[in-house]
Amino acid sequence: MTASTSSEASDIDPAPTGRKSRLPPVSLAWFTWGLLAGIYFVGFFQRVAPAVMVDELMRDFSISATMLGNLSAIYFYTYAAMQIPSGLLADAVGPRRVATAAAVVAAAGTIVFAQAESLWMASLGRGLIGASVAVAFVACMKLAGHWFPANRFATVTGISLLIGNFGGILAGMPLSAAIDSVGWRTAMLVGAGVTLVLAAAVWLWVRDDPSERGYASHAHPEALNNATLSPRRSLKRVVSVRDTWLLFFAGGLSAAPVLTFAGLWGVPYLMQVQGLDRSDAAGFTTAMLLGFAFGGPLLGALSDRMGRRKLPYLAAALVQAAGWASFLFIDNLSANTLYLLFATIGFSAGGLIIGFAFSREVNHPGAAGTVGGVVNMAVLGFAAIQQSTLGWILDRNWHGERLHGAPVYDAAAYHAAFLWLAISALAAVVFIALTRETYCRLRFDTNR
Numbered sequence: 122m123t124a125s126t127s128s129e130a131s132d133i134d135p136a137p138t139g140r141k142s143r144l145p146p147v148s149l150a151w152f153t154w155g156l157l158a159g160i161y162f163v164g165f166f167q168r169v170a171p172a173v174m175v176d177e178l179m180r181d182f183s184i185s186a187t188m189l190g191n192l193s194a195i196y197f198y199t200y201a202a203m204q205i206p207s208g209l210l211a212d213a214v215g216p217r218r219v220a221t222a223a224a225v226v227a228a229a230g231t232i233v234f235a236q237a238e239s240l241w242m243a244s245l246g247r248g249l250i251g252a253s254v255a256v257a258f259v260a261c262m263k264l265a266g267h268w269f270p271a272n273r274f275a276t277v278t279g280i281s282l283l284i285g286n287f288g289g290i291l292a293g294m295p296l297s298a299a300i301d302s303v304g305w306r307t308a309m310l311v312g313a314g315v316t317l318v319l320a321a322a323v324w325l326w327v328r329d330d331p332s333e334r335g336y337a338s339h340a341h342p343e344a345l346n347n348a349t350l351s352p353r354r355s356l357k358r359v360v361s362v363r364d365t366w367l368l369f370f371a372g373g374l375s376a377a378p379v380l381t382f383a384g385l386w387g388v389p390y391l392m393q394v395q396g397l398d399r400s401d402a403a404g405f406t407t408a409m410l411l412g413f414a415f416g417g418p419l420l421g422a423l424s425d426r427m428g429r430r431k432l433p434y435l436a437a438a439l440v441q442a443a444g445w446a447s448f449l450f451i452d453n454l455s456a457n458t459l460y461l462l463f464a465t466i467g468f469s470a471g472g473l474i475i476g477f478a479f480s481r482e483v484n485h486p487g488a489a490g491t492v493g494g495v496v497n498m499a500v501l502g503f504a505a506i507q508q509s510t511l512g513w514i515l516d517r518n519w520h521g522e523r524l525h526g527a528p529v530y531d532a533a534a535y536h537a538a539f540l541w542l543a544i545s546a547l548a549a550v551v552f553i554a555l556t557r558e559t560y561c562r563l564r565f566d567t568n569r
Contacts (some may be wrong), residue, residue, distance in 0.1 A: 145336040150268040151230045154277070157216060157327050158261050158284045159319050160224050164254030166288035166296075167231070168311065169410070171383040173297040173403050175304045182240045184526055186519070188403040190512025193245050193385050196251035201498045203255035208263075209352040212487070215329035216260030223260075224320030226253035228313045233308035251501075258497055262477060263490040267330045268342045272425055272561060275478035279421030282474050286414030289383070293407040297400050330358040340486070352495025355488040360494055361511030366555045368480040372473045372497030374549035375438055378445060378542035379470045380504035386511055386538065394532045405463055412464035416471020421478065424561070430479040431558045434470070437472025438550045445543035446467065449536065473500065481526060507545065511538040 132355040171193045172432060179189055210219045221391040227250050234246025258281065263491045265277040330338050359365055391402035416437070424433045444466035448454075454462065477496060518534035 140390065143336055144339065145268060145334065148337075149334070150331070153327055154181065154261065154264050154268055155284070156319075156323050157220050157264055158255070158281050160227075160254060160316075160323065161261055161281055161285045162272040162288035163312070163316050163319065164200075164257045164288070165251075166225070166292045167250050167254065167367050168200075168291045168292075168380070170292040172383065172385050172388045172406065173293065173399060174300055175385075176525065176527045178243075179307050180244060180525065183526075184240060186512040186515045186530070187509070188240070188512075190238065191384065191511040192244055192247060194505040194508045195247040197380075197501045197508065199248045199251035200255040201500075201505060204259065204494040204501070205491070206494070207256040207259045208491040209265045209356065211256065211260050211263040211490030211494075212355060216256075216264045216490075217323065217327045217329050219256045220260045220327070223253040223256040223395050224295075224316050224323060228316040229379065230239040231309055231313035231316065234446070235306045240399030256388065257258075259490055259493045261393050262481070262493040264329065266329075266481075266486075268339050270339050271563065274481065275421035275425045275430075275438025275475055275561075276418060277421075278330035278372065278477050279418030279471070281473040282417030282471060285413045286417075287408040290407050290414070293403040293410065294400055297403050297522055310523075319358060352491075355485070355491045356495075358485050359488050359492045362483055364483040364556050365480055365495060366493060367552050368476045368483075369496050369499045371434070371438070371549050371552040371556070372476045372496050373524060373538050374545045374552065375441065375470055375473045376500040377503040377507045378441075378545050379413055379467055380501075381507040381511060382406070382539070382542060383413070383467070384504065385508050386515075386535075389530075390535045390539075391498035394535055405459060408460045409463040409467035412469075414467075416468035417474040418471075419468075420459040420472045421474045424475045424478065428561045429558060430475055430482070431553065431556050431562060434472050434475040434479065434556075435550065435553045437469040437475070438546065438553050441469035441472075442543065443467055443537075444552055445546050446564060449539060449543055461547050471512035476511035476553075478561070479559060482561065482563050483550055483557075485565055503545070507541065510541065514538040514541075 130415055140408070171189075175189065176535050178184070178192065179186075182188075182192075184192065207219065230246045230249025230253060232246070233249060234243055236542075237246055238244035261281045262274075265274060265281075269277050272355070296308060299311075328334055330340065387406040388399065388402045391397045391405055392399060395402070397405075420433055425428055427433060437499055444462055448462055477493060480492050480496045515530045515534050515538055518537055519530055522529040535555055
């Protein structure tokens, strides 16, 4: 391929390549990719599980809202910290190896968390879980680039969000019922066992490229030729692209409000301020996660069909910002309206999936894992910051009331905390507005 003669990056429409001429069957591609996506399912389950065990964790470890926010956020901090290494590893050694190892470590971390008798042991377990499942989403994107055509990337990546959110839904009412039945520790140990089974399945079946099963690959030739782009050069190229940073902030600021509300503080708010029991409260946050789950693939597919990235991403971000503003400033919403509002917020937040396809297209195709890791680092890192920050705001506005040993916060405290969710969503709109459209085409300069 010749270098671009202008300052603008060249537009590429890669054709499927590989040692064989026949592309893999669609069913084989989905099954292979789906097994690895199962680890993302586990990771999302673990991500939001603390939301339905808030009282148990605060009571068992004798901690405040700030400390609980930190305990939950440990997952996000280690997840975010591992995003760039995960991307580099996925590019260098392939998603199958790193995903299998990650699932084994995740199971070990879950066991540590479930058996913890002190806050630091619980934090260690949560940290191990976050650091290990960090590879899942990046590995799914890397695998998708090899097993599916480029013009279906946003759709496939969106379906990974759907699968992940099913894990989040499992961590809602079903996990709440399990905790009521057998306790949170036993429920977590069962999750560890399932994760180990999944690790074995990924190792035995998943292959990094269709060529390993005798089929042609959908990957761009530059992505197949790993020797042309070292990990150091890959990272350097990714961070030097302006749109990478715009999409980094856009994705983090868009996802964090949903992950903060549905993942930790939504259930206690609905219980303490709205007077709901835990299962009913989890139902409302589940509506948000369901919207998030279906928003990813549907908005991703819409973006692929339109041949546009910026326009649908920007529109979704505007809807989400309006949704949070409505939640904060419209009083006396009915239960049905609140369900619909939460589902709409979640659905529009699913537009972040477009950002992953967007960021891939503005970077070198051989750095797909790296750019996925960089952008996804913001998604989880910003959520970690918000979870801890909102806990701190709640404690600052606490009046000393307790129920069964756990702190109780009033409506004003929650309103002060949740204001930052709307601000975050609005900031995402600004960053998306500053990006440059790719029209769903890979665009990179081979000389950089």
